[in-house]
Amino acid sequence: RSSGLLSGPNLENSAVFDAKNLRVKLVLLGDSGVGKSCIVLRFVRGQFDPTSKVTVGASFLSQTIALQDSTTVKFEIWDTAGQERYAALAPLYYRGAAASVIVYDITSIESFHKAQYWVKELQKHGNPGIVMALVGNKADLQENRTVSAGDASEYADKNGMFFIETSAKTADNINQLFEASTLNGLTELLQRDA
Numbered sequence: 001r002s003s004g005l006l007s008g009p010n011l012e013n014s015a016v017f018d019a020k021n022l023r024v025k026l027v028l029l030g031d032s033g034v035g036k037s038c039i040v041l042r043f044v045r046g047q048f049d050p051t052s053k054v055t056v057g058a059s060f061l062s063q064t065i066a067l068q069d070s071t072t073v074k075f076e077i078w079d080t081a082g083q084e085r086y087a088a089l090a091p092l093y094y095r096g097a098a099a100s101v102i103v104y105d106i107t108s109i110e111s112f113h114k115a116q117y118w119v120k121e122l123q124k125h126g127n128p129g130i131v132m133a134l135v136g137n138k139a140d141l142q143e144n145r146t147v148s149a150g151d152a153s154e155y156a157d158k159n160g161m162f163f164i165e166t167s168a169k170t171a172d173n174i175n176q177l178f179e180a181s182t183l184n185g186l187t188e189l190l191q192r193d194a
């Protein structure tokens with residue numbers, strides 16, 4: 001078990017493979033206001049509720065999905081809960097994470113630059129082999145777009161990341177984000193570890 005990500009029952013070891021059930025710690029990163037909480041709410045509860053904050057402190061929401069071959073994946077989704085400012089705490093936050101979702105807002109170039117900062121952080125301090133997905137959220141606001149999908153996709157390719165644009169408001173690509181991005185990478189991780 002070389003990566004250390006796939007063993008043990010506790011949260012330190014984030015992905016547990018027991019026959020057909022996988023448990024994955026997934027961390028959300030990105031500027032405040034890009035829609036992280038709304039993405040989680042949409043995925044877990046099927047709702048869009050801009051007024052509700054999902055998490056406080058070190059708690060998380062979880063959601064289990066079933067794959068075609070009857071494997072189930074339980075995501076333990078950690079939201080920063082508005083603590084984006086405390087960069088020094090970040091390594092504690094993403095320790096043990098097998099997957100990460102780095103979110104920006106397609107109408108905010110600053111948030112895209114901030115996303116690149118988080119990618120570098122994860123490359124430096126995250127688990128080796130951590131699966132990273134770059135997510136351009138608020139894709140329903142096309143008329144206010146300032147980050148082109150082409151630029152983001154090119155950046156993601158260069159950094160070995162999956163890229164997708166989502167809308168927590170309309171639900172576009174939210175399930176696809178959790179099914180495709182993380183799982184492709186995690187499947188590779190499992191095969192490498194086996």
Ligand code: GDP
Pocket residue numbers: 030031032033034035036037038039049050051137138139140141166167168169170
């Ligand atoms: P967080 O700070 O990254 O967790 O961001 P929130 O989830 O709290 O969302 C910040 C604001 O963006 C809220 O006012 C949401 O209504 C809005 N928002 C989130 N996702 C979307 C989206 O996909 N489309 C649009 N138009 N607004 C969104």
